Amino acid sequence: MSLEGKRILISRTDSIGDVLLTLPICSWLKEKHLKSSILFLGNTYTSPIVDLYSFVDSFVNWDDFSSLSKKEKLKKWKELDIDIIIHVFPNKKIAQLAKKAKTKIRIGTSHRLYHFWTCNKRVSFTRKKSDLHESQLNHELLRPLGLKEIPSLNAIIKTTKFFSIPKVSLPNGLSTLTDLTVLHPKSKGSALEWPIDSYFELAGVLAKQGRIIVFTGTKSEGEMFKKEIPKHKNIIDATGLLSLSQLVLLISKAKNFVACSTGPLHIAGYLGINTIGIYSSKRPIHPGRWGAIGSSVNNLVGDVDSSMKREDSVGLEGVSVKKVLEKIV
Template sequence: MHILITRVDAIGDVVLTLPLCGYLKQIRPETRITILARNYTKAVIDASDSVDGFIDYDAIFALPEKDQIAQIKQHKFDAILHLITQKDISNLARKAEIPIRIGTISRPYHWRDCNRLIWLRRKVSDEHEAVLHFRLLKPLGIKEVPDELWRYYQMNKLATLPAEFSDLLITDKFTIILHPKSNKNALEWDLQRFSELIDLLDKNRYQIFITGSKKEQEELKPWIDTLPRHVIDLTGQLPLDQLITFIKHTDGLLAASTGPLHLAAALGINTLGLYPNFRPKHGGRWGPIGPKANYIETQTESLDSISAKEVFDKIKVWGKGAKYMGPNV
């Protein structure tokens, strides 16, 4: 069976799709999986052993409709899972005559375009996003949700890291990434709180990196200019495929609910997310999933009620950091 999975939103959303792909590959190894996503998330898909193909959403929908249909038909998909609900994709799948079209009953256009409907309203659910994906497998006869979803990420195909960046990781210190921004996709911790945390992290024990997109680089520069000299600014310097590799070879990452946070969890390093405690953005719904992943929820509608000391108390027990801390910790 060849399955098309749709996830045309942000990097973190695509990361949280991978456990579904990995589980499908485990229980039905003959299954072929293609993901329809945006080109800027392609590096995530390319890193996974469980995904066979990628279709660029923007490239497809830049074509005339007859060419869109022809492009989809040539793949000979047996089924489509609408993990993201968009009318244009739903309509195209029907016109391309994909035999099994699975969508949610809560979207009226799915009544016309899909021939397998399930009851699912993500915005009012407290189940984790990655778990909700599995609900769409019911029409394929798969009803169980496996334990330890992080085992199914299968992000093993990593890009080579240029020496200028790999050399930064040759250190006896605990390497930690602070990723302050979220491309405005989530609530963000105040930069002053990050500064307070940096002051708590002993420069002789921790090597600190700041990451962010090229767009965020300009926004963060005035703040980065105020930081101690031992903090290394990597904002805007790492394309996504190299950022994935760099994250994999560090010891820990701190961020709000954003793509690099979910990448860190999927890659198995120490991961700490900062979340509000209200629906639908709380940690139980969108928290990082990984063997060393954790999160802190605020008790207010702002992340700033989370103190630097509270975050530091979580970080100081991570891996190498714990053995460096001494008798007073």
């Protein structure tokens, strides 16, 4: 199938990590079909991330559709002049809109009932029990467009080089830092988290070695632990101070980044810095499925009981501070 000159929309309206593990399919499409136009449908929060990937020609903000009437949504969609939509993250409203707008090729998983009347190309594959990485599984949806073989993880890692550093400035006190280690303790409840006391212990050891430590997170996340951060001249609390673009810039200046399975960990992986991810061994949230992709990623795994909930951290206590220190460069 020739895709030259076609306008292809990748639909992924969820979180940062999910988006970053989807961007490699844009690379495959663009490298195979240079003259195609790749559009990415996401939300306001993830737009700064998508804008940094060179193989995306245009970002479409799903949030811009939210306040529109049905008639206005249809008109706005038709103005995009989409030839092909790939529903990487299934969304019933988006699927119905693409069908109503008569988008020519509509690709989605066969594991969503509503795709049987909204998609005309359905791919049958399962994510839950697969041994493939999430970034590889996303490529399954390219089979109707000519993909014959799922790329290796090493091949996918090479596509992270097309991610750039934003042209923004950091707040005073952070702009001149070098050789720093960034610790990002929270995950907005999306993952099992390493105990906060372990982050504090790690920070204390590194600070005594003369290293600069920066804690990051949203304002609400910071309020959960900032009063407990060890007091030391080399430990800086940057929670609530940074926009997403500024966070990307700060991470790019770091020598090490430590976090659980969360969006900023995937940013660090893309940027090629020493990325230390702390994961559960539990399927399907283990690093074999959700590990960050990048040239310098180290995953440490703790044993987690099958009854553990995502907000529990006790299962990751098996990852000692000593183990993390062994991965610090």
